[in-house]
Amino acid sequence: MSSTSSFTSFTSLPSSPSSVLAAYGWDGTWADAFAPYAAEGLVAGRVVRVDRGQCDVVTADGTVRADTAFVTPHDPLRVVCTGDWVAVEPEGHTPRYVRAYLPRRTAFVRSTSSGRSEGQILAANVDHAVIAVSLAGELDLARIERFLALAWQSGAQPVVVLTKADLVPDAVTRAHLVQDVETTAPGVPVLAVSAREDGGTSLLERSRELGGGLDVLAAVVSGGTSVLIGVSGAGKSTLANALLGEDVMDVQAAREVDGKGRHTTTTRNLLALPGGGVLIDTPGLRGVGLWDAGSGVGQVFSEIEELAGDCRFHDCAHESEPGCAVLEAVGTGALPERRLESYRKLLRENQRIVAKTDARLRAEIRREWKRKGAMGKAAMEAKRGRLR
Known part of the structure; x- marks a missing residue:
């Protein structure tokens, strides 16, 4: 199959309801993103399975086996993944390699x-x-x-x-x-x-x-x-x-x-x-670890984020601060305490994950630990003074 005929078939996919790739989500936006690769004679396809450096890619001419060696970087978030739209070498190359994947809409x-x-x-x-x-x-x-x-x-x-x-x-x-x-x-x-x-x-x-x-x-x-x-x-x-x-x-x-x-x-x-x-x-997940999911946590606990807007302090940690709307909601039963504990836990876990690659955040966390430590020490000394 020539590169010209390959490109023609792909660009006409959105208006072709019987197209193989249209059934897998191909549309005009993907076709536009793929145009530079089509000009190089590469073939468009979607990854349907990845296994040890190899992947199965569905193309307009059927499913092909391709090697991912060219797009296997050190960053594990940039490896070829199931669901990617990719540019594959045309028929006649042995083995056929994935040369690139199109920018992901979501991951x-x-x-x-x-x-x-x-x-x-x-x-x-x-x-x-x-x-x-x-x-x-x-x-x-x-x-x-x-x-x-x-x-x-x-x-x-x-x-x-x-x-x-x-x-x-x-x-x-x-x-x-x-x-x-x-x-x-x-x-x-x-x-x-x-x-x-x-x-x-x-x-x-x-x-x-x-x-x-x-x-x-x-x-x-x-x-x-x-x-x-x-x-x-x-x-x-x-x-x-x-x-x-x-x-x-x-x-x-x-x-x-x-x-x-x-x-x-x-x-x-x-x-x-x-x-x-x-x-x-997907296979069953034993571990469900967060990865830079701060905004995701906020959406899961949207009611807490909304309550936080009424707290007296804009940086309220919802622990013991006066005027905390979140703690007030827990006290009245409007917010289950389990939800607040889970919210705190996921925020802490996500913060630790992000801090591993963010030096500034690590410094902020250390400062916060020191601040809380000083507050705890002062509270203990005040308590001892009252007992004397």
Whole structure:
């Protein structure tokens, strides 16, 4: 295939509903960004899977295997990722290399579990982050808040999907669980779905019995790119199969001992949905570490940020300051104390992560520690003076 014919087909994609790449999210803006690479004879495609320096890229002529050696920098946030739009060498090159990826619109990033000051990009160019949470066990609201912070920070719109809702047969109890998550996720859709087939009843049918959550989710993900995230055993692969309309992803039952999954998904896979849109299924995440997610944390705890605007001091830490509107709300019961504790914890964690690469912030943190230490020492001395 010549570079000229390749470029012509790509630039006409937005007006060609039958185009392969249009089904994967290609539009006029991507075509404009790709134009300089097309002039070099390179081929446009979207990364659907990455594995050890190799990636599968869907192009107008089908899926090709490409090497990422040319775009594997030392910065782990700049490696080729599932969801990237890339420029690949044309047919005839052996091996075929990815020469560049187009600027990302959004990026879903978490901190690595290695303890080093590194981030790990999980998915690129994502419009919706579908957070799968199993109702088979006790709800971990703090973990949901972590996922939400990462989702908001990425630039994607989060959606919380409560899977295995059929395991909570009592409608009142189920409604209370949904309400708890809605309180934890202000401004975020919360959907309850069944995550298994039982007695010949399909997932879709059971979901409709539970309020039609899957129908709503299918409508949401039909527009743009969605990433499916959650811990192992949350029912992500079953949910992906329901949205795809066929058993594409392997599914295994969670362990009976602790309800945890067995990592049936081991790579991030991008799949076109029959109703439109694409879905990136991801392996279960054991760690949900924040990565420079300050604004994401602020959106998760928007009610606290709003209350903070009424505090007497603009730099109020919401700990013991007089005139603190946040502490007043906790005292009256308007704000659950758990929410404030979780907010403080995530802010501290995010600050530590950012400080690892920001010398000025490290200095500010040290000054704050010294200030609090001096305040504590003064309070202790004053207390001793009163006791004498």
